[in-house]
Amino acid sequence: MSARPQEFDAKRRRQVVTPEGVPLQVVLATRGSRLMALILDYTIINVTLLVLALVLLLIGVNLGRMDSLETGGGEFLVVLFFIGLFLLFNGYFIFFEMGPRGATPGKRMVGVRVAARPQGNAGERLTAEAIIARNLIRQIEIFLPISFFQMAGDGGTGSAWIAGSLWFAVFMLFPFLNRDALRAGDVIAGTWVVEAPRRKLDDALSLKGTEVQDAAPAYRFGPEELTVYGEYELQSLERVLRSDDEKTIAAVHQAIVRKIGWQAGSGDERAFLEAFYTALRAKLEGDMRFGQRKADKFAEVEHGGPPLR
Structure with missing residues (x-):
């Protein structure tokens, strides 16, 4: 049953x-x-x-x-x-x-x-x-x-x-x-x-992302790495982390590393993605406070719009 x-x-x-x-x-x-x-x-x-x-x-x-x-x-x-x-x-x-x-x-x-x-x-x-x-x-x-x-x-x-x-x-x-x-x-x-079940993901990711960045200084991302993605990619990354599927996490890790031009090893993919999620979310929210919004990686920065939730 x-x-x-x-x-x-x-x-x-x-x-x-x-x-x-x-x-x-x-x-x-x-x-x-x-x-x-x-x-x-x-x-x-x-x-x-x-x-x-x-x-x-x-x-x-x-x-x-x-x-x-x-x-x-x-x-x-x-x-x-x-x-x-x-x-x-x-x-x-x-x-x-x-x-x-x-x-x-x-x-x-x-x-x-x-x-x-x-x-x-x-x-x-x-x-x-x-x-x-x-x-x-x-x-x-x-x-x-x-x-x-x-x-x-x-x-x-x-x-x-x-x-x-x-x-x-x-x-x-x-x-x-x-x-x-x-x-x-x-x-x-x-x-x-x-x-789209509601889960307490944001606080956990923020906490883990902080720990990862403190423990591994290499997981610090500059504006040039973070500007390649927008809200759509942030939401997709959030779904990947929620799914907790190792194969998907590894594939997304490879795609992001290739996109931003990093040379990262294997074995720490989730920590990398959590750190990248935290940094990307912080950047997009910061941009929105100044009236700038980027819908996805293909879009130009738009002015105006509500903050990310």
């Missing part, structure tokens, strides 16, 4: 290859966890919308303009409400998934995130275009059938109700019809949702 969870976990495990040619293991999120994340996100959206409506209502009552036809104050507050409605339902997912975590608050609570689906076996970087595409499709998946239900009225019968029900059923069942649990938006955007 104890082997059953491991068996299902193995079915959701996939291997992707980073741009450096290093294989990484990822575990696809379950359909249940994705549904729970969606429920949590829409709960947050609706609570925020309710708070916005109450605030605007209180403002209108206090100003005494809710029923004023001369000043148009009531109409202005209604316009603000619909602007907030549009931004919440359309911008919420896009805003959070474009962040460095690639996850909305609901996804973070459940422990999953959005990632770029590899083309063939090669890994890809999650782009803004993919995030926008996967979330715009949600309008077709969810809100279009709702409009059919509204057209049907309270009776719950008729062609509009049948069309809405069939439309909704097709898109809701779509993740069950493919092995990667992809919804239609994932198929079009080239994304999938993977597990």
